[in-house]
Amino acid sequence: MLIDKSITDFLAELKSDSPAPGGGSAAALAGAIGAALGIMVGNLTVGSKKYEVVHEQCKRLSLDFEERLTALEKYIDEDTKAFNQVMKAYKLSKNTEEEKQMRTKVIQESLKAASALPFTVAETCLDVLELAGKILSIGNINAASDAAVAGRMAEAAMWSAIYNVRINLGSIKDDDFVAEMASRVETMVARSEVLMDQLVKTANEKI
Amino acid sequence: MLIDKSITDFLAELKSDSPAPGGGSAAALAGAIGAALGIMVGNLTVGSKKYEVVHEQCKRLSLDFEERLTALEKYIDEDTKAFNQVMKAYKLSKNTEEEKQMRTKVIQESLKAASALPFTVAETCLDVLELAGKILSIGNINAASDAAVAGRMAEAAMWSAIYNVRINLGSIKDDDFVAEMASRVETMVARSEVLMDQLVKTANEKI
Numbered sequence: 001m002l003i004d005k006s007i008t009d010f011l012a013e014l015k016s017d018s019p020a021p022g023g024g025s026a027a028a029l030a031g032a033i034g035a036a037l038g039i040m041v042g043n044l045t046v047g048s049k050k051y052e053v054v055h056e057q058c059k060r061l062s063l064d065f066e067e068r069l070t071a072l073e074k075y076i077d078e079d080t081k082a083f084n085q086v087m088k089a090y091k092l093s094k095n096t097e098e099e100k101q102m103r104t105k106v107i108q109e110s111l112k113a114a115s116a117l118p119f120t121v122a123e124t125c126l127d128v129l130e131l132a133g134k135i136l137s138i139g140n141i142n143a144a145s146d147a148a149v150a151g152r153m154a155e156a157a158m159w160s161a162i163y164n165v166r167i168n169l170g171s172i173k174d175d176d177f178v179a180e181m182a183s184r185v186e187t188m189v190a191r192s193e194v195l196m197d198q199l200v201k202t203a204n205e206k207i
Numbered sequence: 208m209l210i211d212k213s214i215t216d217f218l219a220e221l222k223s224d225s226p227a228p229g230g231g232s233a234a235a236l237a238g239a240i241g242a243a244l245g246i247m248v249g250n251l252t253v254g255s256k257k258y259e260v261v262h263e264q265c266k267r268l269s270l271d272f273e274e275r276l277t278a279l280e281k282y283i284d285e286d287t288k289a290f291n292q293v294m295k296a297y298k299l300s301k302n303t304e305e306e307k308q309m310r311t312k313v314i315q316e317s318l319k320a321a322s323a324l325p326f327t328v329a330e331t332c333l334d335v336l337e338l339a340g341k342i343l344s345i346g347n348i349n350a351a352s353d354a355a356v357a358g359r360m361a362e363a364a365m366w367s368a369i370y371n372v373r374i375n376l377g378s379i380k381d382d383d384f385v386a387e388m389a390s391r392v393e394t395m396v397a398r399s400e401v402l403m404d405q406l407v408k409t410a411n412e413k414i
Contacts, residue, residue: 007210007217007236011280015243015272017250019349023356026240029214030360033233036222043224065222073218142226145370149230152370153237156363163352163359166414207373 002077020087024079024118027160028072031125034153035069038062038128038135041147045140054138061135068124068131075121079164082114086168108173115168115181122161122185126192128154133199141206148203155196162189209284227294231286231325234367235279238332241360242276245269245335245342248354252347261345268342275331275338282328286371289321293375315380322375322388329368329392333399335361340406348413355410362403369396 002010002021010029014021042062045051051058089110092103132151139147162185169178209217209228217236221228249269252258258265296317299310339358346354369392376385 003214006213007283008280010214011239011243011276014240015246015250015276017247017254019247019251019353022247022350023244023353026244026356026360030237030240030363032218033221033237036218037230037233039222040224040226040229043222044226047224069218069222073215076214143229145374146226146230148370149233149367152363152366153233156237156359159359160356163355163410163414167352170414203370207370207377 002080003073020083021076021080022083023160024083024114024121024164025076027118027125027157027164028075028079028121029157030153030160031121031128031157032069032072032076034125034128034132034150034157035065035072037146037150037153038065038132039069041135041139041143041150044143044146045135045138048140051138051140057138058135061131064131065128065135068128071124072121072128075117075124079117079121082110082117085110086114107171111168111172112174112177115165115172118161118164118168119181119184122158122165122188125154125158125161126188126195129158129192129195129199133195133202136199136202136206144203144206148199148207151196151199151203155192158188158192209287210280227290228283228287229290230367231290231321231328231371232283234325234332234364234371235282235286235328236364237360237367238328238335238364239276239279239283241332241335241339241357241364242272242279244353244357244360245272245339246276248342248346248350248357251350251353252342252345255347258345258347264345265342268338271338272335272342275335278331279328279335282324282331286324286328289317289324292317293321314378318375318379319381319384322372322379325368325371325375326388326391329365329372329395332361332365332368333395333402336365336399336402336406340402340409343406343409343413351410351413355406355414358403358406358410362399365395365399 042058045058089107094100136147249265296314301307343354
């Protein structure tokens with residue numbers, strides 16, 4: 001599994017001439033880094049008596065971050081698997097009319113799965129962005145830069161996942177599916193802009 | 208070394224209650240992910256006859272990405288080391304006047320090093336952002352999302368490193384050093400905004 005590889009080996013696989021792992025797994029990893037940093041800020045806050053009044057709030061935020069971290073770690077490998085399914089589908093034989101039809105069906109299904117997964121990654125990263133803003137506001141000021149980094153990672157990860165949704169939507173022939181996904185992406189982007197403006201403002205005040 | 212750890216173990220260290228590794232190492236890693244993706248896009252372009260006219264350009268871009276990847280991989284560990292030096296300096300004894308003065312001097316030197324390093328990380332990530340824009344423009348369109356992810360990662364990594372510069376500048380008493388660094392950061396941010404606007408525009412056209 002990708003997450004069992006060393007960082008050096010993961011980067012070597014990423015840069016290789018194989019298209020997977022690619023931007024989708026990178027997105028999930030960046031989101032996971034953001035979530036992990038959020039947990040660290042929670043720990044550094046709960047570890048300081050000075051912040052006793054927000055200890056309970058921070059513990060809850062840490063649990064919320066943990067949930068996203070667990071999911072995103074899983075998505076690192078799942079995204080690459082979903083991409084490989086698309087590659088496999090394109091390689092199906094198309095000698096007979098029946099084979100052609102089956103191949104098209106399998107390709108379309110694999111493309112839907114390969115855009116639904118990064119959509120879930122993007123949604124999870126949006127959660128991490130929101131949580132990062134919260135921990136930046138109430139957490140240990142000595143770790144304000146770490147909370148801000150968590151937010152930046154989450155935003156970049158969300159966008160990275162969105163690019164992976166969009167590139168697959170381009171080949172999907174189910175117009176309703178495409179329209180629905182595109183609309184949900186727009187809603188997500190609008191929400192992220194509000195959250196990011198707030199995070200950057202708070203970061204500039206604290207750092 | 209951090210880069211020899213598995214991704215799972217790195218994330219576990221990141222989220223722990225120890226302040227290092229933290230946002231600085233995360234920044235370098237995100238920049239490295241961006242550079243690695245840039246190389247992949249180069250490989251996928253050079254591997255396709257359709258893009259023969261840009262093969263030489265892409266090979267040069269890949270070399271430029273490689274240089275940044277090598278540096279950023281190194282910075283992942285160096286940032287944590289620089290941070291640990293600051294922690295160590297604060298723990299120096301301060302029983303006599305002489306010890307106090309020496310401690311202050313060592314703290315200030317360690318803080319300068321711990322802001323100079325993320326500054327270099329940020330500069331390197333700005334390079335990756337610029338290179339990502341170039342490879343997005345000329346590279347294999349099937350990997351356009353990967354090139355766009357490279358750019359997003361680079362921008363977030365640059366900002367993450369800048370937060371780490373700024374948080375250390377806040378404790379540095381050498382006003383000239385602080386002013387010089389703050390001014391260089393502003394220049395960097397202005398340049399990144401131009402590059403990012405262009406990258407997002409191109410991404411929206413291609414993806």
